[in-house]
Amino acid sequence: MVLRSPRACMSLPSPSQWKYDVFLSFRGEDTRIGFTDHLYDKLEWQTIKTFRDNEELQRGKTIAPELLTAIEQSRFAIVVLSPNYASSSWCLDEVTKIVECMETRGTILPIFYHVDPCPTYETELIKEIVEVVWNKVHPTLLGSAKNLVGVDFRVKEINLLLDAEANDVRFIGIWGMGGMGKTTIARLVYGRVFHNFEVSSFLANVREVSAKHGLVHLQKELLSHILKKESTNVWDVYSGTSMIKNYLCNKKVLLILDDVDELNQLQILLGEKHWFGLGSRIIITTRDQHLLVTHGVEKSYELEGLNEVDALQLFSWNAFKKDHPEEDYLELSKCFMEYAGGLPLALTTLGSFLYKRSRDAWTSALDKLKKAPNRTIFGTLKMSYDGLDEIEKRIFLDVACFLKGYNKEGTIEVLDSYGFCPRITVDVLAEKSLLTISDNHVCMHDLIQEMGREIVRQESYEEPGRRSRLWHRDDILNVFTKNRGTKTIEGIVLHLPELEEAHWNPEAFSKMSKLRLLQIHNLSLSQGPKYLSNALKFLDWSWYPSKFLPPTFQPDEISELNLRHSKINRLWNGSKYLGKLKYIDLSYSQSLTVTPDFTGIQNLERLVLEGCTSLVEIHSSISVLKRLKILNLKNCESLKSLPSEVEMESLEVFILSGCSKVKWIPEFVGQMEKLSKLSLDGTSIKKIPSSIERLIGLISLDLRDCKSLTCLPSVICGLKSLQNLNMSGCSLLGNLQENLGEIECLEELDLSGTAIGEPPSSLALMKNLKVLSFRGCKGQPPKSWHSFLPFEFFAGKSSGPKGLVLASLKGFCSLKKLDLSDCNLCEGGIPDDIGCMSSLEELSLSGNNFVSLPASLRCLSKLWELNLESCKSLQQLPDLPSNRTLHVKADDCTSLKILPDPPMLSSLYKYFFRAVNGFRLVENNEGCNNIAFLMLQKFRQGVCHSVLKFDIVIPGSEIPDWFSNQTVGDSLMVERPPHLCNSKWMGFVLCAVFGAQENPDLLEFDYFGRHPCGILCYLEIAGSYQFSFPIPDAVLHHSVGHVASDHLWLLYFSFKHHRYENFLKDSCSQVEVLFKPFCSVQKNTCLKLKKCGIHLVYGEDVEELNRKMNQSNSSISLYNAMDVPCCYFEKSSDAEGAVVKRTRKHCDEEEPSAIGSSESDKESLRKRLKED
CATH class of the missing domain: 1.10.10.10 (Winged helix-like DNA-binding domain superfamily/Winged helix DNA-binding domain)
Incomplete structure (x- = not known):
């Protein structure tokens, strides 16, 4: 017995109504009793409607008309070719008719039956036949398989949950919003695994059937599937439940319950796991996740929307009958795709609706969707x-x-x-x-x-004022300008993107007696309302136009009152009992002069008066607000005094930032352990009250720019919960308590801009300290300090320039960020044991005067950012740590001549090196060139495949020769070579030459005195689809805005792990790179892009590119167009290495040697270096 595949794919014919799925042709005396009977029963069992001739059909010399008609009405034919099949003229007539009707469709399945089958083999064969026929018959339930987009991954995920090998009973849920494709996925899963089960049933539309016909009807439908009977007697749900349990308890069952919405549907159809035999799988699709949880479904799968690629493809199949849009319809297709939000129902419905329609019709349909949704x-x-x-x-x-x-x-x-x-x-x-x-x-x-x-x-299409909720600008303006409001309105929310002026009828609120929510933002009115609903529970009205609230307004129900940027002078006179009011926000109400009496609002939790610049007085009753959690008085510039003491047991945040006339703060009374944040920055306080020790829960204390503060109270060391202490800008603060290190929880300490020159040695005891800043600390240490420090933490000098001179950093094992910028550190000012800071990630040394850095810097195994900007005396760098990511900023290091060897490339993930205005690097050696090209070369040789990106900025004015694609301007497009279609394409090397604009004096400066300009790099990818995206991290910021001459930006970008990785590798045909200058404070930019280049990195060009990069003329091409000389350096054989530099004289006298020149040449250059 041999099963042969059909001659051609069983494709479906044009729409016809078939009476039978299968016509079964066989020689009765050979196979009717046995094989054919079993095959027929199995096909019928799997709901495959099958025709076979009846023994009682009148046999004659010619085939009966009934059989000819049955063949014509059948979609497929199974022909069992047994040994005596050809000896029957009847059978030959049958097969002739079958071939005539079905050969062109390829829907004939021949079975060669020529041996006596054993029962096991026959069972397996029948199972295989039924599976083949099922897969051909039932795809029509889902439509064309090619139109099913994004389903394979989801089906695979659900199959993992099914775990066909496990011999247990499993309930699996598929849930998600309507239209997400739950039913489609369930049908696909069912069609692929049903043949592995003794009994299978797909109960569709459970929600709809239950609502229309009841639960008993559902039970009957399930039993009819199980028993293969058109009708089954079920008297009530209890008898139905008993029958289902009895029939299925010993069988391996596959049951799909589709679109379940009530728990009782699950209870009467599938009950508990013991209702089913081992190996059974029950799949439930629903919109209600909790329904699955309640019924004990342990494994569930949330079906989410399609991604952009799959969504566009699904839409295209329905709108264009192919997997991509017509070119003229691409942008419109993206608009509809965005509207659909990845919802398969919307994509298929809209796509089908737009099929074969004109562009004008598409545009009109899009406009219509903005006004009313699609009905389906x-x-x-x-x-x-x-x-x-x-x-x-x-x-x-x-x-x-x-x-x-x-x-x-x-x-x-x-x-x-x-x-x-x-x-x-x-x-x-x-x-x-x-x-x-x-x-x-x-x-x-x-x-x-x-x-x-x-x-x-x-609720009312024609009259917006008769709807319960208003949110659309035009509807709201219509109601308020024409006074068409009604008591139906419960909520109004108007969010305008920019401040607009309008003229509303002041009586417009008079009929809105049920209004409970009112939110208006960015609307400037000429006059305020005469009436507001007493039912209001939430009032949020920025730019409120009146000095007072309406006199008839009794806000007894109000919970939140937000009147930011209002013209309110005072909220109310006297006291009001407002027991439900929890939040008041009057921030930036610059006419507000006094706060109300708080006596009657005992439940107030948040009071925000930030930016109320005319506020001069806080009512004394504020101290009785026992439930107040947030008190924000930031930038109340006219506020001079506060209550003498506060006792607010619930207070968590107290902000006085920017209250420049406040010279003292209240005493803290009672239990205030909940206060976690105290912000006193920008005030004029001279001291902190000793009662601060009561704030045992204080986490953050901000004293920035308290210019009058001279010292801290000794009790501050008792704040054991303090994690953040900021004293930056306290210019009179010259000393800290020696026992400050007892604050063991402290994580951030900022002493920037203070007069501190001798930090206490106890700082090293702070085992949790992660951030420490001495930026701008240039005080001179006292002469006597170093004599009694127990471990020489800081060593003072009896004389010399101001500056922070450190002796040891061993104790800071937890420190992640250290800022020593602008501390006037000279040569030797950074301790040699800096490498002991094992947790350090960011180190800023900018603006100092040292010549070199300690060699132990390479031991900072977690360092990822090193800032050396404006270290104008720095001449050389030590070897750098070989970390996964490393950013080195060396802008304006005008004396820097010597760079280290590149870090270990095999572990490198991202590498950034920036040396804006670093001209000595180019004049004296090839260090930066060596790093840039050695990294690329090593990468190409397979040494550092982990590298995703490196990024280097150095002086230069020419694109390297080995960039085969380069041009003048800021953009360049290249075609992907056809022979690379199957290559290992890894990424891009990009290059740009940029310089300053001709009139930089016309440009503005930012807060730090810099031109806040930069460059972004974008890629435009074209292929089957088109995408534009910025390269991750490919941006130059700030300091590149003051370049003194042309500079070169060289970067490598790998699309490994990128979200478009597969598309880039498989479908991309064209790449365009765009370098875009920008400015963060104005439209004009101080930078100009002059040239750019792109090189595609792929595995097949390793040898060719290496050859080009090793050629002398290519290697020096980076600097050939500059007005400064250049040379090469090569690592020596000794341990320390050496750098060979060439003066202008040397470069003029002889031809430069390429990397890889003879040892004698190298030695000659080393001697010249020593002479220089």
Whole structure:
């Protein structure tokens, strides 16, 4: 018995209504009893409708008309060719008709039956036949397989959950929002594994069938699948449950329950795991994740939207009947793709609707979608809304209309003020796939949001004032300018991107008696409202136009009052009892002069008065606010005095930053252990009260720019929870307590710009200290300090220039960031044991006067950033650590001549070296050239395949010769060579020459006195699709804005691990690089791109590029166009190495030698170096 594959692919014919799936042709006397019977039963069992002739059919010399008709009405034919098949004229007539009808379609499956089969072999053969036929018959349930995009990965993931080898019973859930393709994925899984089970059933549309016909109907449908009967007697759910359990308890079952929305559907259809035999698998698709959890489904798979590539492909299959858009429709296709948000239902519906329509029709359809959603999409998504209770519906509509994108806790607080029990309801909506919580924010798919807003619009299409919620600018302006508001309105939210002026009817709020939410941003009105609803629970109105709230406004229900940038002079006179008010924010209300009496608002939790520049007085009743958590008085510049003492047991944050006229702060009374942040920066305080010791929970103390502060109280060392102490800019602060190191929890200490020259030795005891800054500390240490330091932590000098002179850094084992910039450190000022700082990641030494750095720098195994900018005396660098990532900034190191050997390339991941205005490097040696080209060369030889990027900036004005693609200007396009289609393409080497604009004096400076200019690098990739994206980390910032001459930017970018890696390797045909200058403070930029180049890096060109890079003329081409001489250096054989430099005279006298020249030449150059 041999099973042969069909002659051609069993492709489906043009639309026809087939009566039978399979016509079974056989010689009755050979196989009717036995093989054919078993095959027929198995086909019928798997719902494959099969025709076979009846023994009672009248046999004659010619084939019966019934059989000819049955053949014509069958999609496929199985011909069992047994030994006596050809001896029957009847069979020959059958097969002739079959060939006539089906040969061109390739839908004939011949089976050669010529041996006596053993029962086991026959069973396996029948199983294989049924599987083949099933896969040909049932794809029509899903449409054309080529139109199913992005499903393979998802099916594979679910198959992992199924784990066919495990001999247990498993319930698997597939959940996600409507239209995501749950049913499609479930059908695909079912079609691929059903043949491994004794019983299989796919119950579709459980939600719809249950709603229309009831649970008993569902049980009947399942039993009819199991028993292969069209009708089964089920009297009630209990008898149905018993029958299902009895029939399936000993069988290996595959059961799919599609679109389940109620727990009782699961309880009466699949109950518990013991209802099924070992090896059974039950798959449930639903929009409600919690339903799966409740029923004990341990393994579930969340189905998410398609990525951009798959989404465009799926849309194209429906809109163009191919896997990519027409060129003229690409941008429009992307617009529809963006609208769909990766939702397969929307992509297929919109694509099919747009098929064969004109561009004008496409544009019109897009405009229409902005006004009203597609009915099919809306109807599918709305089913989830229809299943909510009334409170869930109200919260869903509030989120869809107003609160999408807000912080979760803030959203819950707003909704809680309405009495909606939001915490549990938000969780329910997330479980029902109607919203998501991402990064602690309430998110919602755009089409779900549109569905919710359409529900509100349907309340009254013609009259926005008769809707419950308003959010659209035009609708709101229509209501308020024409006074068309009604009591139906519950919420209004108007967010304008920029400040606009408008003229509203001041009576417009008079009819909105049920208004509970009012939020208006960036609207400037000529006059304020005469009425506000007393039902308001949330009032957020920036630029509120009146000096006072309406006199009739009784905000008894108000929970949050935000009037930022308002013209409010005072909130109210006297005291008001507002027991529900928790938040007041009047920030930047510059007309506010006094705060209200707080006596009647005992539940106030947050008071924000930041930027109220006219505020001169804080009412004394503020000290009685026992539940106040946040008090923000930042930049209240006119505020001079505060209550003499505060006793706020709930206070967590107290901000006085920028209150420049405040000279003293209140005494802290009582238990205030919850206060974690105290910001006094920019005040005029001269001392800190000793009562600060009561703040035992204080984590952050900010004293920046307290110019009058001369010392700290001794009790500050008792703040055992303190983690951040910032005293930068306290220019009169010259001493610290010797026992400051007792603050063991301290993680960040900033002493920048203080007068401290002798830091206490106890700092080394801070085992948790991670950030330490002495930036700008140039004080002179006292003469006597070094005589009694126990371990010579700091050594003072009796005379000499001001500056911080360090002796030992051994104790700082936890330090990650050290800033010693502008400390007037001279040669030897950095301790040799700096390499002992085993955790150090960032080291800033910029603006100092040393000539060299300690060799132990190479031992900083975690260092990834070294800042040496403006170290104008620095002449050489030691060997650098061989870390995964290393950034070296050496801009304006005008004396730097000698660079170290490149770090170990085999471990390198990212390497950045920048030497803007480092001309001595070019004049004296080839150090930077060596690093740049050796790294590339090593990479090409396979030494450092881990490298993803390196980036070097050095003086130069020419693109290296080995860049075969280079041009004048800021952009360049190259074609990918055809012979590289199957090559190991690894990335790009890019190069740009840039310089200063002709009139830099016309440009503005930033806060640091720099031209805040830079360069971004973009790639435009074209192929089957087109993408544009900035190269990660490919950006030059700030200091490149003051280049003294032309500079060269050389960078390598690998697309290893990039999100478009596969596309770049497989489908990319064209690459365009664009270098784009930018300025962060103005439109004009101080930089000009002059030249650029691109080189494609791939495995096959290693030898060729190495040859080019080793040639002398190519190696020096980087500097040939400069007006400075150049030479090469080569590592010597001794341990320390040597650098060979060439003077202008030497370069003029003889030809330069290439890297790799003879030993005699090298020795000659070394001698000249010593002579120089």
